[in-house]
Amino acid sequence: MTYAGAMSRTRNVAVVGATGAVGRETLRVLEQRGFPVGELRLFASARSAGSAVPFSGGQVPVRELACVVREFEGIDLALVSAGGAISKRVCPVIAAAGAVAIDKSSAFRMEPDVPLVVPEVNPEAARRRPRGIIANPNCATIQIVVAVAPLHRAARIRRMVVSTYQSASGAGEAGRAELEADSRAFLDGRPPVREKFARPLGFNCVPLIDKVLESGRTFEEQKTVDETHKILEDDSIQVAPLTVRVPVMVGHAAALFLEFERPMDPDKAWAILCQAPGVVVVDEPSVGKVPTPRDAAGTDAVTVGRIHRDPTVEHGLVMWVAADNLRKGAATNGVQIAELVAREE
């Protein structure tokens, strides 16, 4: 769904981290969704500054971010994806310049006065932003909540077990490049290439994303729990995650084992999901039709399939979701938030 038709005037847009994996995808999504961009100001680190990036048939120069109010003057909306440390500094600066900062990092997500928004799920939350900052959730969490929110509303999820299958690009362009290099090395019988990941990722699965907490969970796993609670505004949902990096370039997937409070069955879930915003049901496994991350890559859909009963618990349901982590898991969700803000007036 595109909201461009409802937006009466152009907005001046800044993209911070414009040359990264999410930043580049953000520019593509702005174009593809026809967002009414007035001025476009691009920022990156000193390394990328001075280059130019194609947009709408022209070339837009990339500036080095100085993190001062002046450089965001006249901007309406800033899409930020440059890592947590930079977000912490730049988002308040953007807000001070009078713009709305839409931040992809985890820096502000759990702050009580910063809304955490998935437009299909909690669009109204975007309006309450006393600090001028709106947080864009974790890539794995976004696709999960898009798929489970309508089911939760219908029958309330009591507990959810989640195993993820997360692509290399979740660790940025460097992660994707490392998977490509290590895969070629593996195929050619050369030594492993490893820097970003805990173990070589080519033709491998690595059950460790981000640092380990005292609880034994990783930070990535804890994000899945906390962000699901915040977006669904229900801390009582029990979420048990294990997050795993898999050798996929683009596209995250997850196995979901849902336990509902009230009756839920595959037919009912099908009917709800077929009408759910942002969801595409791909579920004819008998003829090989299942969602996969590679098929979801390049699209904005959260694809859902393998929907079937889990007979081991009351009102149990198993399903599988896959989506493009750079698009719906990051850039598209950010631009959708920008659309919500642009439609406010």
Place this chain on the structure above:
Amino acid sequence: MTYAGAMSRTRNVAVVGATGAVGRETLRVLEQRGFPVGELRLFASARSAGSAVPFSGGQVPVRELACVVREFEGIDLALVSAGGAISKRVCPVIAAAGAVAIDKSSAFRMEPDVPLVVPEVNPEAARRRPRGIIANPNCATIQIVVAVAPLHRAARIRRMVVSTYQSASGAGEAGRAELEADSRAFLDGRPPVREKFARPLGFNCVPLIDKVLESGRTFEEQKTVDETHKILEDDSIQVAPLTVRVPVMVGHAAALFLEFERPMDPDKAWAILCQAPGVVVVDEPSVGKVPTPRDAAGTDAVTVGRIHRDPTVEHGLVMWVAADNLRKGAATNGVQIAELVAREE
């Protein structure tokens, strides 16, 4: 552990499906574990017959399987991995010739008068084989039961949620070759290569292994449930599986969410697993030490890590297992069964 020392005389061994992925690994494992092989008779389909396979410094000719009693006369033990259809025909013939058939296919696994054996878990079951057939479990199931059996004995598993990460070689040598071809095609920007899998597997995850049953589960998923029950001799364990093919050449992994009847915690699980036969604990995630399928490949260990509490249920535990599906998941388990039989006298 090698039982060779306890075996007083050589045994005449047949390998049926000697040129397949599991058959070739079986020959390597027989050599590596020092199994006292007397005569070695190798069988394959007409396509591979006439070739020769290296063993113990010599070359052993590969014969075309005719499926008659005569060709197994004088054989003590036959290791069969040639697919279910051939197993159904050849195992009774092997037994009629007076040999013990150790079958890798799913053809006999759920037959009440055929034991289903994982030597670390239920070695005693191998003695009760009225039909002369012993079944070797599904590759994903073997590594799961090796890891959970000692915990189950200590605190009884009430429910187990399982998401698998299964390698291409689980679909045989053709599966492994297809993953290699499709991966190269993907990297070179050529069209996908797909025949064995429901969707192209290169840099992808495909949540569909084997055919779909009426219940919505796949046959692979139902095997995980039924075989776990049979091996652990406890049908009351609730098993909720989703089985997924991942772009790994060799090595299966699984995320396990265990709910125990009696108290169980990570320290207790660690202590039990560190002493469990066949298990190697690889669990220092803070320094990047986690089990991965690529690290487990080529070994006989069931590696276990990411052991931590699941606070969403009483006595809940999360862990991750990885093992070589061609070795412990197939060839090694089969040779271990052969060792059990050889030690009987």
